Amino acid sequence: MTEKVLENTLEALKEDAEGILREWIDQADEDGAKRSDLFSEKEERDQAASMLRAFRLGVRDTSREGDFDLRDEHWADLRGILAEVTHERVERGVLPGEMAAFVLALKTPLFGRLTEKLKGQPDRLIEEVLVVSKAIDAFALYTNEIFIAEREQIIERQRDEMLELSTPVVELWDKVLTLPLIGTLDSLRAQEVMESLLQAIVERQAEVVIVDITGVKTVDTQVAQHLLRTAAAVRLMGARCIISGISPKIAQTMVELGVDVGEVRTRSSIKNALTDALTSVGVAIRSIEDSPRTRK
Amino acid sequence: MNAAAIYEVGGVLLVSITSDITDSDIIELQEMLSNRIAQSETRGVVVDISALEIVDTFVGRVLAQLTAIARLLDAETYVVGMRPAVAMTLVELGMYLPDNHTALTLDHALEKMRNAGLTDGLPRGA
Amino acid sequence: MAFPGARKIATIELRTDRDVAKARSRVSEIMKAKGSRDLMTTRFVTAVSEIARNAATHGKGGRLLVYDMPDPRLIGVECVDEGSGIEDVERAMVDGYSTRQNSLGRGLGGAKRLAKTFTIESTPGKGTVVRMTGICTTR
Numbered sequence: 268m269t270e271k272v273l274e275n276t277l278e279a280l281k282e283d284a285e286g287i288l289r290e291w292i293d294q295a296d297e298d299g300a301k302r303s304d305l306f307s308e309k310e311e312r313d314q315a316a317s318m319l320r321a322f323r324l325g326v327r328d329t330s331r332e333g334d335f336d337l338r339d340e341h342w343a344d345l346r347g348i349l350a351e352v353t354h355e356r357v358e359r360g361v362l363p364g365e366m367a368a369f370v371l372a373l374k375t376p377l378f379g380r381l382t383e384k385l386k387g388q389p390d391r392l393i394e395e396v397l398v399v400s401k402a403i404d405a406f407a408l409y410t411n412e413i414f415i416a417e418r419e420q421i422i423e424r425q426r427d428e429m430l431e432l433s434t435p436v437v438e439l440w441d442k443v444l445t446l447p448l449i450g451t452l453d454s455l456r457a458q459e460v461m462e463s464l465l466q467a468i469v470e471r472q473a474e475v476v477i478v479d480i481t482g483v484k485t486v487d488t489q490v491a492q493h494l495l496r497t498a499a500a501v502r503l504m505g506a507r508c509i510i511s512g513i514s515p516k517i518a519q520t521m522v523e524l525g526v527d528v529g530e531v532r533t534r535s536s537i538k539n540a541l542t543d544a545l546t547s548v549g550v551a552i553r554s555i556e557d558s559p560r561t562r563k
Numbered sequence: 564m565n566a567a568a569i570y571e572v573g574g575v576l577l578v579s580i581t582s583d584i585t586d587s588d589i590i591e592l593q594e595m596l597s598n599r600i601a602q603s604e605t606r607g608v609v610v611d612i613s614a615l616e617i618v619d620t621f622v623g624r625v626l627a628q629l630t631a632i633a634r635l636l637d638a639e640t641y642v643v644g645m646r647p648a649v650a651m652t653l654v655e656l657g658m659y660l661p662d663n664h665t666a667l668t669l670d671h672a673l674e675k676m677r678n679a680g681l682t683d684g685l686p687r688g689a
Numbered sequence: 690m691a692f693p694g695a696r697k698i699a700t701i702e703l704r705t706d707r708d709v710a711k712a713r714s715r716v717s718e719i720m721k722a723k724g725s726r727d728l729m730t731t732r733f734v735t736a737v738s739e740i741a742r743n744a745a746t747h748g749k750g751g752r753l754l755v756y757d758m759p760d761p762r763l764i765g766v767e768c769v770d771e772g773s774g775i776e777d778v779e780r781a782m783v784d785g786y787s788t789r790q791n792s793l794g795r796g797l798g799g800a801k802r803l804a805k806t807f808t809i810e811s812t813p814g815k816g817t818v819v820r821m822t823g824i825c826t827t828r
Contacts, residue, residue, distance in 0.1 A: 468667070
């Protein structure tokens, strides 16, 4: 056992890199893993060629024991290229399964050549096929992991953007802020809402804030708790919180749930809340007496 | 003690707490402040905590106690300058400080006190 | 090992309430250097304050160890004291929450709520070890 376990694979890669590359791409095409709609022939070929080159370097340096570990130093090149190619493919809309299938298609040309080379040595054939198979499987899985990580990044970014978009704190008047809440209020969003509201209070030196829940789909115990805690935090900062947009249905739910609003002021409409808020900062809204619209 | 200072400004006692205050400092402050309230004619106390990066359950409890003590001595306590992160953390700890008055800044507190008739120079109990 | 794969970056002796204040500002500095947002810093430092006070007063002294975690977004602390320990940890965590008199439990329960992870091991007569991790940044 002085030879390297991947000796024959390496030899095959040296002798006929072009042929392997061609067969690989053809196999991928057959398996439905080629996306000629998203990539040109040349792009596809270039990507596969650089993957194959890195694969060969990894095979050359891999340990003789046949212990395969993707995290080994000599697979660093291939990991890098796989990450790069996967990244590019995610951007273009390739499916994770397609990318994995593409990598797996490399088995066909390699196994074909190994069978040729190791005719009459079934033990060695099985041994080497096992290692190569393990390696290629690991690469396919690796591309999947990268896919998932990339997706998660995109989702997280979009979620952050949405959270920011969905918590607009508006200055209605000097010292009066309003926060129209829309959609669902889960714990994460409730915290985000509270944070941006309190920050705005400091920045605008606001004395009253109106949290309007007209657009909140459902108010259960948890949502009610979030609202009350927001109001409590606003009070601790030294401002006053008015919750507006409490529909008859929400009022009923809150009573049924036994939610104690305590000292928090609630108003049915934002109109009433605004009047209330303006009064407390010493401003009033009234009709213009001479306006043609009020003169009947 | 230099972790907190008590000033008399326009008929109210202003207490400003620095960021590195220790538990014993704050107990000492509670005692000093009680004496000052009793000695002076003040009916309003402003505790400025804008320098505090954190208010834990201990400090929160002392703030509530200060308010209760001051009230027994016929003075109202305003906590001012609480940072957003501190307010959110206190709420999460379930410490709502229901008996404390609050205001954004010292100026806001003074205005609220004026409106409540706490700074009109009337002696206590009048 | 307090946390698998973690690296100790600071040790703060906890004897007096001055040390507790020191522990707070040290953890705060470390978190800020990691890019922590105000809210995250305040939350976790508040939790640190509770457990450090516990060790310094009820635990008759101890020390706070601060760790860099394998996940760079996290920070870890371990608070060790050689005090009398807590007889019934579960009760200390829950009970104090509603009883205002019991400062111990309220503090510990609060710390647990503010930290990302929280574990406590206490042996009566031997002392208490509290381990917590906190989030510095979300990405």
